Amino acid sequence: MASDESSSRIQLYSLATPNGQKISIALEEMEIPYDPHTINIMKGEQFTPEFIAINPNSKIPAIVDPKGGPDGAPLNIFESGAILMYLAEKSGKFLPQDAKQRWEALSWLFFQIGGVGPMFGQFGHFFKYAKDKCDHPYPTQRYTDETRRLLGVLEKRLEGREFLVDAGYTIADMATFPWVICLKKYYNGEEQLKLEEFPRVQAWTERCLARPLTAKGMDVCPFE
Amino acid sequence: MIRTSLVQNPGTPSVAAVAAASPSPKSCIPFSRNNLGVWGRAGKNTGGLSTARGAGIKRRGVVSAGRVLSSMAQGQQVAGTADDRVSLDGRDGDGDASSRIQLYSFATPNGMKVSIALEEMEIPYDAHTVNIMTGEQFKPEFIAISPNNKIPAIVDPTGGPDSTPLRVFESGAILLYLAEKSGKFLPQDAVQRWETVSWLFFQVGGVGPMFGQFGMFYKFARDQCDHPYPLQRYTEETRRLLGVLEKRLEGREFLIDAGYTIADMATFPWVNSLQVFYKADDQLHLSSYPRVLEWKDRCMARPLTAKGVHACSL
Numbered sequence: 001m002a003s004d005e006s007s008s009r010i011q012l013y014s015l016a017t018p019n020g021q022k023i024s025i026a027l028e029e030m031e032i033p034y035d036p037h038t039i040n041i042m043k044g045e046q047f048t049p050e051f052i053a054i055n056p057n058s059k060i061p062a063i064v065d066p067k068g069g070p071d072g073a074p075l076n077i078f079e080s081g082a083i084l085m086y087l088a089e090k091s092g093k094f095l096p097q098d099a100k101q102r103w104e105a106l107s108w109l110f111f112q113i114g115g116v117g118p119m120f121g122q123f124g125h126f127f128k129y130a131k132d133k134c135d136h137p138y139p140t141q142r143y144t145d146e147t148r149r150l151l152g153v154l155e156k157r158l159e160g161r162e163f164l165v166d167a168g169y170t171i172a173d174m175a176t177f178p179w180v181i182c183l184k185k186y187y188n189g190e191e192q193l194k195l196e197e198f199p200r201v202q203a204w205t206e207r208c209l210a211r212p213l214t215a216k217g218m219d220v221c222p223f224e
Numbered sequence: 225m226i227r228t229s230l231v232q233n234p235g236t237p238s239v240a241a242v243a244a245a246s247p248s249p250k251s252c253i254p255f256s257r258n259n260l261g262v263w264g265r266a267g268k269n270t271g272g273l274s275t276a277r278g279a280g281i282k283r284r285g286v287v288s289a290g291r292v293l294s295s296m297a298q299g300q301q302v303a304g305t306a307d308d309r310v311s312l313d314g315r316d317g318d319g320d321a322s323s324r325i326q327l328y329s330f331a332t333p334n335g336m337k338v339s340i341a342l343e344e345m346e347i348p349y350d351a352h353t354v355n356i357m358t359g360e361q362f363k364p365e366f367i368a369i370s371p372n373n374k375i376p377a378i379v380d381p382t383g384g385p386d387s388t389p390l391r392v393f394e395s396g397a398i399l400l401y402l403a404e405k406s407g408k409f410l411p412q413d414a415v416q417r418w419e420t421v422s423w424l425f426f427q428v429g430g431v432g433p434m435f436g437q438f439g440m441f442y443k444f445a446r447d448q449c450d451h452p453y454p455l456q457r458y459t460e461e462t463r464r465l466l467g468v469l470e471k472r473l474e475g476r477e478f479l480i481d482a483g484y485t486i487a488d489m490a491t492f493p494w495v496n497s498l499q500v501f502y503k504a505d506d507q508l509h510l511s512s513y514p515r516v517l518e519w520k521d522r523c524m525a526r527p528l529t530a531k532g533v534h535a536c537s538l
Contacts, residue, residue: 100385103401119433
């Protein structure tokens with residue numbers, strides 16, 4: 001590979017959690033050259049000074065675009081939603097130009113960031129990871145109810161739609177479906193959440209995963 | 225003579241109460257399908273009903289949600305006539321009612337972000353209070369604007385292609401929309417811009433949700449859950465996030481070097497909420513985040529920001 005090309009490749013710092021997967025999916029779908037670096041958050045690698053300099057919140061994913069800044073200076077971006085927007089603008093793909101479609105895509109992207117991610121994550125925490133630390137039924141019930149409510153919003157949105165936005169597959173889908181997969185695959189929440197009651201959401205998840213570049217992106221920066 | 229058609233919804237304050245509230249409060253139209261209520265704000269001279277242009281206040285027919293929505297459904301422009309228009313914010317001349325942003329909101333931290341932005345960006349708007357304490361967010365006409373039934377949400381009556389109505393929901397998306405529309409509070413420089421957007425997403429993905437869970441277990445759900453674990457979890461995460469902000473604000477007036485941005489507007493209302501709504505100073509040892517508290521006060525001291533903080537309150 002020519003050195004010029006490699007020195008301008010996006011540097012991805014990530015792990016194959018739903019939030020990490022969003023970005024590798026986007027990089028693959030947008031066909032943006034990148035180098036992946038696995039940050040093992042189970043071993044605390046997100047707390048090194050080098051990583052904090054890229055992401056002060058010590059979370060994955062984060063990217064550095066080596067020549068993205070003014071005069072070809074490096075540009076760091078943290079937060080999966082910001083990274084998705086950046087990559088969409090850089091590539092011109094998966095964020096519609098039409099004003100109405102664009103703001104629908106961004107509204108649904110923020111819906112994922114502010115609602116789906118945090119609430120599905122709290123569900124996973126209390127239902128799976130913190131069972132021994134907290135046996136009170138309230139938190140699990142609270143996050144079960146909210147996760148189901150959010151799935152219901154998605155179910156309704158997907159009525160008569162292949163993807164979240166009429167224009168087609170967008171960064172809103174890339175941000176959201178990995179979290180739906182996580183509910184079943186990592187949290188084993190299928191029964192608890194009665195996922196069979198959300199058939200359109202299931203079909204849409206499969207539709208996204210059937211895209212070859214998306215499927216490839218799901219496996220980048222794997223857990224050990 | 226001023227004629228008014230004033231229909232009050234139960235639980236809403238009287239006009240006198242609104243007038244007596246904070247200086248220059250943004251008056252709000254109670255949200256209903258056929259808005260008949262007319263609210264005047266405490267004008268400079270009247271202390272009562274607005275008499276902008278000296279015209280009598282007429283029944284507001286233009287911007288009821290039902291009409292906006294049916295227009296959206298038919299792809300039509302939301303039109304209004306001068307006669308139907310009521311000025312509520314003193315910016316009478318700035319755009320006619322048919323192009324003013326319609327804000328559907330409530331004075332929570334998330335709602336405040338957007339009214340702060342509208343005020344700071346000096347974008348003409350009409351505010352409709354959606355009372356989430358009484359379930360108004362579940363009305364079908366509101367869900368049509370905001371499918372997650374949350375405030376805030378906006379409709380820009382001419383924001384879409386061919387000047388058709390465009391809705392935006394989610395406070396973060398709305399802040400970006402308004403910043404692009406006005407050209408303000410989102411820097412042009414690539415580094416500054418993407419820093420702003422990163423910190424905005426940090427707020428919507430981290431600060432808001434986690435401070436909100438803290439508030440639930442510390443204040444609202446105490447009776448329903450007395451187990452120490454959830455409160456400890458969200459206390460620690462809230463403190464961790466405050467620590468990230470504290471470090472960021474070292475040597476900075478605002479989150480971004482370029483100055484006050486939508487990232488600040490999104491974040492400080494939640495810090496304010498920890499004190500004012502949750503009264504959690506001691507639980508969170510808020511005094512150990514002096515830069516955060518100073519920055520919060522610095523944001524609140526801006527007159528247009530302060531005005532936005534009080535919009536759509538009960």
